[in-house]
Amino acid sequence: MKKPPIIWLNVAVFLITFLFAAVAVPYxxxxxxxxxxxxxxxxxxxxxxxxxxxxxxxxxxxxxxYQAHWSLRLLFALGGAFALQNSILHWSSDHRIHHKHVDKNDKDPYSAKMGFWYSHIGWMLREYQAHRYANYDNARDLQKDPIVMWQHKHYLLLTIAMNVGVPLLFGLWHGDVISSLLLVGFLRLVLSHHTTFFINSLAHIWGKQTYTDKNTARDNGVLAFFTFGEGYHNYHHIFENDYRNGIRWWQFDPTKWLIKGCEWLKLTSKLRTSPEDKVEKARLAMILKRSQLKLKSHPEAELMLERLQQEYDALIAKLNDFYAARKQLLANKRDQLLADVEKSELVKQYKELKLRLAEQQRSWHLLTAKLA
Structure with missing residues (x-):
């Protein structure tokens, strides 16, 4: 099979910047x-x-x-040009195709099933899907954003201004242009490239499938540290409309913190999150699936599988009851005075359901822990 033509500009950019970062910077x-x-x-x-x-x-x-103020969008547009990863319009269009056709080698722009090299950088070195390069039909909403279209129209000029201008100006101000060009220019660019590329490659190979195994995406706390929170990729692929990737308070996701912090400054709004019950059900379903697979070779597999299913069904039933009660309680708090709600029968019911759920969760954890 004949390979697609090489994109020599991309090859030159990646090779030259890497050589400067790997050779000139250490020297x-x-x-x-x-x-x-x-x-x-x-x-x-x-x-x-x-x-x-x-x-x-x-x-x-x-x-x-989420939604962002024009000033924040402008900062991101300039930073994106600085990162040299194509325009917002092109990048977002590619990424939407990736999510829609994840792991389908003929459609996913950077399918992980094509191997590490391809998903990391190889997909950008040849014209594998040239028909995508000017087709932005899946990003018509972005074409209504004047900042997106301004950046797309002037992308080449902006990348030169940011990648040459910023290191050069800093070097002139600081008194060492060469060091600035090498460190702020080349090394920073190479690190920016490959830490982002890790999400397309390593985050589909290395880590846990916490919420789904219907695609190759993985959750990986180590990758999250190097990619500003994007390492919780398994969660992202099933709940892609959530502004968070690391949903637990202890998970490293500075991007989430930035977006939330900007909300306090009125720079972001309408932050979207996924329903807690759906997230928990997805996590529990994966635990059940893994436990069932482990039990297949157990001497008393049939009996254990039946018990496991019963515990799971009981937990899901209590989970549904708990979240239904909480939803009703929150609705009542919006409609009534808080003091009246706290005295209501609903609060007592809610607390009782919470205790029952906690008891069932302990029972579930004890059972699944034995199978781990």
Missing amino acids: RAFTHGFDGAEITMAVLCFIYCGMSITAGYHRLWSHKT
Whole structure:
């Protein structure tokens, strides 16, 4: 089978920037050294680029998980050009196709089933799906955003201005242009590229399938640390309209914190989250599935499987009762004075259901822990 034509511009960009980062930066560090201001600037620019992709390109524009003030959208648009990962319109269109056709080699732009190299960077080195390059029918909503279209129209100029202009201006101000171009320019760009690319590659290979096994996406706390929270990818692929990826308070997701923090500043609004009961049911369904697979070789498999199913059904029933009561309680709190609600029979029922759910959860955990 004949391979598609090589995209020489992409090959040149990735190769040249990598060589400067891998060879010139260490040589400069050994012969000249980098000071604290240069390292700090490189780190800040790396964070700016990364968050522009995760909070802007990904969660704002690709998935519409929240709305943002024009000033924040402009910052993300400039940061996206700085990250050099194509325009908002093109990136978001590709990403929507990825979610719609995940793991389908003929349609998913960076299908993980094509292997690590392909999903990480190979898909950008050849014209595998040239028909996609100018077709943005799946992003018509974004074409109504003037900032998106401004960035798309002037993308080349903006990338040059950001990737050359920012390191150059900092270098002139700081007094060391070469070090600034190497550290803030080349090294920062390469790190920005590959940490983002890890989401297409490693996050579909390495980690846990916490909520679904219908696609290759994985949850990985280590990757989340390097990708501003995007490592909780299994959750994201089943609940893609949630502005959070790490939904637990202890999960590292600075993109979530940024979006929520900006809400307090009136820069973001209409933050979307997934219903807690649906999230919990998806997690429990995966635990049940894994436990059932482990029990197949058990000497008393039939009896154990029956008990496991009974515990699961009982837990789901109590879960439904608990969330129904909570939904009703919240509705009543909106319609009545809080003091009246707290004295109502509904609150007593809610507390009782909460205790029953906790007891059933303990029983479930004890049973599944034995099978772990």
